[in-house]
Amino acid sequence: MDQLLTTSTLYEKYKNCLQEIADIRYATALLQWDQETYMPAGSLATRSRQIATLSELAHTKFTDASVGELLKALLERTDLTEEQRSNLELSNYDYNQQVRLPAAFVRELSETVSQAFNHWADARHQNRFSIFSPWLKKLTALKRKEADYLGASAHPYDALLNQYERGCTSAQLDQLFSGLKPELAALLSTIKGQQQVDDSILFQPYPEDQQWAFSMDMLQRMGYDLQHGRQDKAAHPFTVNFSAEDVRITTRIREEDISYMTWSTIHELGHALYEQGLPKEQYGLPLGEAASLGIHESQSRLWENNVGRSLSWCRYFLPVLQTYFPAQLKDRTPEELYRAINKVQPSLIRTEADELTYHFHIIIRYEIEKALIEGSLEVTDLPSAWNTKYAQYLGIEVPDDARGCLQDVHWSHGSFGYFPTYSLGSLYAAQLSRSLEKALPEFEKLLQEGQFDAVKDWLSINIYIHGRKYTSEELCKRVTGKGLDPAEFMQYARDKYRFIYAYKQEGIVL
C-alpha cells in the first residue's frame, strides 16, 4: 500500500513515527534528570520501573517490523532529498542495531541501571565498594550479553564502544594509546623537573551562593541560552536535553575550591551549546542528533580547556570573578590564575585532572572496562586493579575506593565504552581548536573581550548544524583537513606547558 503514497507522504509518516519515539525518549530523560536533581529519595523503586517501561516502549516502537518496512520502502525511492536520505540511512543503521536487542533485555538493563545508580551513589558516599559490587557484577553481565546481541566483532568490547563512537575499535584505541603513552610520560617527566606552579589562588573560602551566582553569570557570558536551558545542582555534573529547545546542565560546588565548580560547569556548557545548536527542525531525527560521543566530548573539552583554560579567558574573567570575590582575588593577575588552573600534577580524581594526566585516567578506565567485559578481570578484583594502575601510570597511591574506582558515575549508568570518548574528545578539541584559531585570526583578542559568540558561531557552522550527518572522522576531515591526529594535541600541550613552566625545551620523547 505504501507504494501508492508519494515520497513526501511516506517521509512524513517516518518523521511522525520517529518524533513520537523521541517524545517517549525525552520523557524518559526527564524521569532520569528528575531522579538526579529533585526526586524524593523514597520513590526510587517506582521511578526505576517507570524509566524501564518507557525505555522498553521506545525500543519496542522503534524496532517494530513496520518501521523496518517503512525505512526499506523509503530507501528504495529515487526522489529523496539529500537530507532525507541522510536521515533514513542513519535511522536504518540504528534500526538494524536496535532490532538485535530483545525488548525484555532493554527493560532489564534500564531497570538495573536506574537502581545501580543509587547504590553507586550510596557506595561512594559510604566509601564501601561492597555496596556497589553486586550491581556492577549484574551490569557487567548484562553488558556482555548486550555485546553478544549486538553481534560479532573482534572483541566484545568493540560492540559497546561502537554505540558511542561508531566504527571505533579497541584495536584502534590500543594503537592510539600506545603511541600517546610515552609522549605523555615524557612531557610529564619534563614538567616534574621544573619548579611547581602555585595554585593557592584557587583554594580559598569561596562561599557557595556567590559561586552559584558567578556560574550563572559566566554561563550567560559564554553563550548559554537560558530561555532554552537551565542549571541545577546534582551529585555529579551532566548535560541532558529534552529537545534542542530544552538543554539542561548540572553542577556541584566545593566551598574551598573555585576550580571544582568552574571548569566542570564550562565542560557541561560545551555539551549544552552543541545540543542547543543542533537543527531544531530535525527534532527526533538523526540529523537533529550529535555526530558521536567523541565529537560531543570534543565540544565540552574545547570549551573547558582550549577556551576555558586559556590566558585570554583568564584576562576576561578575572575582573568578573573579582566582583564576586573581591577579598579573595584582590591584586591577583590573569597570569597567576592561568598558571594555577593549568598546574600539572598526577592526582586521584579524573574530573579534576589537568589536561595532560587526564589521558592516563582514561587509559586506566579503558583497560579496566575492557578487561571486565572480556572477563579477564573480576568485579571483586576491580579495586586492586584500579589501585595498581594508578601507581603504575601516575605514581600515586589511592587511599580509598571513594576516591578510587567509585569516583565516576559511568559504570553505574551501564556506560562501558564511554570513557575513551573523553580522550578522543580532547584530541579532537586540540585539532579543532587549531582550525578555529586559524579561522579567527583575532581569536585571543575576542576571548579577552568576552566575545565568545564568535567561537560558538564558528562551531555552529562547522559542527552543530550538521547534526549526525558526518562521522567523527569525516567531520574532522571537513573542518581540519585531516583525520584525527594526536600530534596536534601533543603540540598544543608542549606549547602550553613550556610557557607555564617556563622551560626552554622538553625532554626527549621516547
Added chain:
Amino acid sequence: MDQLLTTSTLYEKYKNCLQEIADIRYATALLQWDQETYMPAGSLATRSRQIATLSELAHTKFTDASVGELLKALLERTDLTEEQRSNLELSNYDYNQQVRLPAAFVRELSETVSQAFNHWADARHQNRFSIFSPWLKKLTALKRKEADYLGASAHPYDALLNQYERGCTSAQLDQLFSGLKPELAALLSTIKGQQQVDDSILFQPYPEDQQWAFSMDMLQRMGYDLQHGRQDKAAHPFTVNFSAEDVRITTRIREEDISYMTWSTIHELGHALYEQGLPKEQYGLPLGEAASLGIHESQSRLWENNVGRSLSWCRYFLPVLQTYFPAQLKDRTPEELYRAINKVQPSLIRTEADELTYHFHIIIRYEIEKALIEGSLEVTDLPSAWNTKYAQYLGIEVPDDARGCLQDVHWSHGSFGYFPTYSLGSLYAAQLSRSLEKALPEFEKLLQEGQFDAVKDWLSINIYIHGRKYTSEELCKRVTGKGLDPAEFMQYARDKYRFIYAYKQEGIVL
C-alpha cells in the same frame, strides 16, 4: 487461550498492563509538573507535543480491544478475591468510558491544554482576557465534543462532571446550591451586621525566605513525608503525584501577607497526605487511586479549614510562627490569629476567600461553566457574565479580569466540572470532621499539642486505605452514618462565626 490460564496468572497480566499504563501517565504528569516549575520558557511547543504523545499513548494502550477482552474474561471468573473484583469492576467502568474517546481527540485536547495553560498565565499576567479568549473558545469546543463522545446525559455538562465526581449531575448540584444559597446569604447578612474583626496581624512584612522555611517546618509538623514528597514554587498551588511514594506540592508566597501562602500550603498538604496514604501495593490500579475529586477536596478542605483554621491550630502554631517572625508576632494571641484567619468578607479571589463566601465563588463558576458548555454563554461574554454574578452574589465590583475571570487555572487545564467538587469537598469536610471529633474526644487537645498524626491516622483508616473502593456517597455513609448533608456544614459555620463575631443568635434563615 486466556481460558486456559489460572485466574491469578490472568490477573497478573491485567495488573502489569495497568501498571505500565500508570508508568506512562505518571511520566506525563512529570512533564506537566516540570512545565509549571522548572522548564525553560522557550521549550513550550515541544513540551506540549511530548505531553500529547504520552497522553495519547496511555489512552491507546488502555482502550485497546485486548484490554476489554481481558477485563471481560476476568470478570467472568468466579474465584476472584473481593479486592480483585473491585479493581476489575472499576477498570471496566473506566474502560467503557475511555473507549468512547478517539485517540486523536485525546491528543488534540492534551496538546491544546498544554499550550492554553501558558496563554492563560500570560493573559493573567498582562491582565488581557483577549490573549486567553481564543484558547478558551477552542477548549470549550473540545470539551463539548468530549461530552458528546462520552454520551447521552440529561445535560452535556453532566458527562464532564461525571469524570470528577462519578454519578453527580447538574440537577443534583442545582438542588444542592439552591438550598445552600439562602442559608449562606442569611448567615452572611448576620455577620455583616456585626463589628468586623481586625486581621491586620496577617498583613505585615513577612520575608519570603522565612515564609518558605516556616512552610517546610509546618508541613513536617503536620505529617507530610518528605522522603516521599517535596515542595516547590509555582505560579499556582497544586498537588501532583507520580506514585504514592512521590507526592509533590507547590506554593507561592506574597511577602506582605502570611495567610496567602500558609492556608493554600495546608490545602495542598491535605491533598498530599491523601495521596501518600493510598495503598502503595495498588500502584496503577483503581484501589490505589483516590475515591473521587469531591473526596479529594474534602481532604484538602478538612486540613485547610477544619484543622488549619481552628483555634487549636493557632494555639499550637502561633509559638512556631513567632520563632520565624518574632518582631511581627510579638505579644499576639492565638485568639487574635484565629479571628483574623476567619474574617468573613466578600472578596475577589476564590483561593483567599473565607469558608462562607467561598461557596459563592464556586456557585458563580459552576453556573458559568455550565452555560459555556451548553452554549448559552459565549466565551466573549464571559468577563461581563462573571462581573455581573460577583455583583449579584457577593456585592462586589470586579476591577479587572486578572482578579476576575482569569484568576483560576482550571479552565486552561480543560477542567470543566471540577469547581463544584470544591463545594462538595467543603461540605464533606465539615461532616467528616464532626465524625473525627467524635472519634477522638481529645481532638482539640491533640491539635493544641501538635499531634496531627492522630488526625492523619484516623483519615488513613477511614478514607485513605480504601482507595477508590467506595463512591463518595458510600464512603460518606460508612464514616458518618449518612450521605452528604449540607446542614452539617451550616451548623459548623454557624457555631464558628457566632464565636468569632461574638453575637448571640444569627438572623432568621429565609
